[in-house]
Amino acid sequence: DxxxxxxxxxxxxxxxxxxxxxxxxxxxxxxxxxxxxxxxxxxxxxxxxxxxxxxxxxxxxxxxxxxxxxxxxxxxxxxxxxxxxxxxxxxxxxxxxxxxxxxxxxxxxxxxxxxxxxxxxxxxxxxxxxxxxxxxxxxxxxxxxxxxxxxxxxxxxxxxxxxxxxxxxxxHNTQLVDEFDDTPDSVFVFEMDNGETKIKNLLTDIVQPGNKRLEEKGLPKIYDTKLLGEKWFQGFLGGVPV
Structure with missing residues (x-):
């Protein structure tokens, strides 16, 4: 055409x-x-x-x-x-x-x-x-x-x-998520928020802001990118069933 x-x-x-x-x-x-x-x-x-x-x-x-x-x-x-x-x-x-x-x-x-x-x-x-x-x-x-x-x-x-x-x-496999420990910027987390699907970049939208909030409160950082599968399973990274 x-x-x-x-x-x-x-x-x-x-x-x-x-x-x-x-x-x-x-x-x-x-x-x-x-x-x-x-x-x-x-x-x-x-x-x-x-x-x-x-x-x-x-x-x-x-x-x-x-x-x-x-x-x-x-x-x-x-x-x-x-x-x-x-x-x-x-x-x-x-x-x-x-x-x-x-x-x-x-x-x-x-x-x-x-x-x-x-x-x-x-x-x-x-x-x-x-x-x-x-x-x-x-x-x-x-x-x-x-x-x-x-x-x-x-x-x-x-x-x-x-x-x-x-x-x-x-x-939905924690072992496969662990494969991205060294490249957290390649991971996106999908979760529901008020009936809408929200997409967050693991590094820029979750890890870095989370550590910044803790730092502002004078608390030690707990967000890192090691053992991502376990952290996701425990709910630290979002993307969990509601």
Whole structure:
């Protein structure tokens, strides 16, 4: 369409910016299912087409699949390779996915943990051709064993930085919140106030003003950015149920 005014131009850029935003919430139940044989070059929002995507890039972009295998092994070193197998479904053929461990045993998708499947989906999202510039993840810690949250999320953040992807995530997990001890300015707290949702920056709207009020009263500072998850759980940072 012809752009007639500055408002049209502004709206055009906003609309195109939103086209680059994708919200991903991998559905681990769907990740366990066989995938259709299709030419998939992008991962869907719920990653339900992950099997088809990985099977397709094996032929068209083998270097991407090799990178996914390598990254999977770096973070979840129990597994060293990915395997596909045709399965018959109502007269047609689908494909199922499995991971091969160090001993050569294959664990098919229905046998894998939700956390392992979720991480494989995240790798597929990040390494897909033309990945999104802005990636929104809803509660990415779901299905990940508590002992693996730190290493998995650290790995995802490093991969996103390498790819130039900005990540916005929501979480109700104290361990994941702890990952932001050193970057409190990256954390925003959402809470209800008189029926409205208020958004506060953890550093500039909570920690710094809180310490200033204490200092004015001659009291020692109690707001810091260490053990953020515990402080949030105890209610010091807001964002608690009402």
């Amino acid at each position: 012809f752009i007639k005014s500055f408002d049209d131009l502004h709206r055009y850029f906003i609309e195109n910016a939103f086209l680059k935003i994708l919200i991903y919430q991998p559905d681990t139940n769907k990740l366990k299912l066989p995938g259709k044989l299709a030419d998939e070059i992008h991962v869907e929002n719920d990653a339900a087409n992950m099997v088809s995507f990985l099977d397709n890039i094996r032929d068209q972009n083998p270097e991407i699949l090799d990178r996914i295998k390598s990254d999977l092994n770096d973070c979840l070193d129990d597994f060293k390779d990915i395997r596909f197998m045709k399965v018959k479904n109502n007269g047609a053929f689908d494909k199922k996915i499995g991971l091969i461990d160090k001993r050569g045993k294959i664990f098919w998708a229905e046998e894998l943990s939700e956390g392992t499947l979720y991480f494989l989906a995240l790798l597929s999202i990040i390494h897909q051709p033309n990945p999104p510039e802005l990636l929104l993840l809803e509660e990415p810690e779901k299905g990940i064993h508590p002992r693996r949250i730190h290493e998995v999320m650290d790995f995802v953040f490093r991969m996103a930085e390498e790819k130039g992807i900005q990540i916005i995530l929501t979480s």
